[in-house]
Each structure stands twice: as C-alpha cells, then as structure tokens.
Amino acid sequence: MWALQRVGSIDFRMIAIICALQALGVITIASYSHSLLTESDPTTFFLPAVKSQLEWIGLGWGLFFFFAYFDYAKLREWVWIIYALSIVSLLGLFLTDPIARVQRWYRIPFLGIGFQPSEYAKFAMIVALSWFLERRAHISSFFSTVFFACLIVAVPFFLILKQPDLGTATVLYPMTLVMLFFGGVQKSILKFLCVPGAIILLIVGLIFSGVVPYESVKPHLEGVLKEYQCERLNPETHHQKAAKTAIALGGISGSGWRQGEYWRGGSLPAPYTDSIFSAFGEEFGFIRLIVVLALYYSLIFCCFQASAAAKDPFGRLISAGVAVYIAVHVLINVGMVSGCFPITGVPLLLMSYGGTSMVITMIALGVTMSVYSRRFMF
Numbered sequence: 588m589w590a591l592q593r594v595g596s597i598d599f600r601m602i603a604i605i606c607a608l609q610a611l612g613v614i615t616i617a618s619y620s621h622s623l624l625t626e627s628d629p630t631t632f633f634l635p636a637v638k639s640q641l642e643w644i645g646l647g648w649g650l651f652f653f654f655a656y657f658d659y660a661k662l663r664e665w666v667w668i669i670y671a672l673s674i675v676s677l678l679g680l681f682l683t684d685p686i687a688r689v690q691r692w693y694r695i696p697f698l699g700i701g702f703q704p705s706e707y708a709k710f711a712m713i714v715a716l717s718w719f720l721e722r723r724a725h726i727s728s729f730f731s732t733v734f735f736a737c738l739i740v741a742v743p744f745f746l747i748l749k750q751p752d753l754g755t756a757t758v759l760y761p762m763t764l765v766m767l768f769f770g771g772v773q774k775s776i777l778k779f780l781c782v783p784g785a786i787i788l789l790i791v792g793l794i795f796s797g798v799v800p801y802e803s804v805k806p807h808l809e810g811v812l813k814e815y816q817c818e819r820l821n822p823e824t825h826h827q828k829a830a831k832t833a834i835a836l837g838g839i840s841g842s843g844w845r846q847g848e849y850w851r852g853g854s855l856p857a858p859y860t861d862s863i864f865s866a867f868g869e870e871f872g873f874i875r876l877i878v879v880l881a882l883y884y885s886l887i888f889c890c891f892q893a894s895a896a897a898k899d900p901f902g903r904l905i906s907a908g909v910a911v912y913i914a915v916h917v918l919i920n921v922g923m924v925s926g927c928f929p930i931t932g933v934p935l936l937l938m939s940y941g942g943t944s945m946v947i948t949m950i951a952l953g954v955t956m957s958v959y960s961r962r963f964m965f
Contacts, residue, residue: 883917
C-alpha cells in the first residue's frame, strides 16, 4: 500500500513549486497581520495568523507525503465512501446554525477552527468521476455514461449552490468538462455541455468589458438572481475597484514588503484570502505577479505530466482533474481581482489564508504525486 522505495521517482519540481507558493502566501499574510497591530516590532514575523497558516501548511505536508507514498489505486475501494462522506457533510450543514449568514462551515468545538466541506467535495468528485469514467471506458460515448457522470457532479453542485456558494459550485463545471474529455466522451456531447458556460461567459464578458452597461441588464437579472448575486455582476463595486487599484499601485516593482499603504490601510476587502493576489501585487509589483503565475503554470504542467505518464485511466483522470482544479481556481481568482470576473470568493490555492483549502489541495497534489511516482509500475 505504501511504497517508501519510490522516493527517487517523485517529482521534486512539484515540491519546490508548492513550497515557493506557500512561502509567498505566508509573507503576504505576515504583512497584513502586522498592519493590524498598533505597536509592534517591525521585525516581528510569526504573528497569530502566520502561525495558524504555518500549522495548516505543516498538516498539509504530512498528508501530502502520506498520499504520495500511498498507492492511489487503493482509492478505488474507498471511492463511494469518500463520495458519500462529502454528500453527508454537505447535507449536515443545513442542520447547523449559519455562520456569517451562510451555511458553509462547521465550527469544531474546543479547537476554534472551521471546516468547509465544499472544499472536500471537490476532491471527492474528482475521485468518484475518475472511478466511474474508468469503469465506463468501453461505453464512454454512450449518453448514459454522460448522464450518470453529470449526476455524480450535480448532487454536490446543487448542495453547494444552496449554501449559497456560487463560486465553489462554479469551479465544478469546468472540472467536469475536462474530466469528461479525458474520459473519452464524444466531442459533440461535450460541445453541447459547453454551451451554457459559453453563454454565461459571454454575458459576463460583455458586462465587465463595458460593452453592455450593467444598469441596462440589471432589471433582467433580478428576475433570475438574488439581489446580492446581481450586485456581484456590477464591475463598479468597491471590491472590484479596490482589487484593481492595489495591483495598479504596485507598478512594476511594488512598494516593498509591509509598505503597501493602500491594502494595509483597510481599503482592500479580504486582502489575505480572496484578494491576496492584489495585496501581493501592491507590495511586490507586476514582475513578481508574473512569477507567481509562472509558478502556478508550472504546477499545473506537472499535474498534466503526471496524467500523461499515468499507468492506468484512473490515475490519468485523477491527475487531470487535479490539474484543472488548480487551474480553474487560479483563473477565477486572478480574473475576479483583475476586473474580468465577478467577485465570487474563490481562494488562490496554496497562497490564500485558510485551513480546509490548504489541506485538501495538498491531499490532491499528494495523490497526483502518487500517480507520477508509480508511472513505471505495471
């Protein structure tokens, strides 16, 4: 089950990239935490938020190596337990008291921490869909295969949407399309499934590019969406403007660590969670933002490389699913703080502050590493 002898087969590039992204996130969190103190030694680094993030990173690395040396093929035996636990945890949220007027987290007593089951549901969907598409490989072009695959995704999708958490639910859609593509589904069916997403992207693009004024479409949107959801499509909200302003103020080289007066002064909402890309950009500049994007590109490339080298369809699909999982988060998060997409609360994986997303991402990458390290085993 565990193969410690495969140490030489693991991808050390992936480990280096993950460490770099986590370090950049911690540096940004340390800058924001320092800004909250009225009196503090300027050299202070290990503030409470930093310590908390480092604890989650430490737990994440422990789980990463656990799953990296664990035989991913064994997940086939646990797939429906993994999937069922995700559904039960999502249903259980509706029996708890709302936190911040939404039902997205479990508050764990005595530990003072929260758990967001929707993050776990993303990984559970990847595993379940990989298992299902592998078993249906010989009839992947049948409509029934697509129907049941979509059903597997639809259950967590609508439960997450009900919380409500449109951002997280949105992530599942492109992940499903790419996994269906790797699963051998007919291109004509995939094109049909892409139509709703293409229409939504077109509408959002027209609004955020200014081609179609938000006020002119707002009356039509109010009949379909809730008021706060409509407001997210407004490209002139404070959060949208503040996120773009922070990046612009950073210029080419940035203002310097702990020198970003705009976001450290409280003008940027969620500066170390949803808007960490903007906060980092103000202090470190456009050049280092390109470095961050290059690191994410390299990580996604490593995941797709693991998919290409996988010894079986199950491993290939899991690795591809993890690659798209990371890519979609980066695309949406960077797009929303750059003024291209609505602010939806999607974190920048490995950099944003938060325990659940950090741990689940490290587990997903650990499983991908397991696929890669076993590429020569038949």
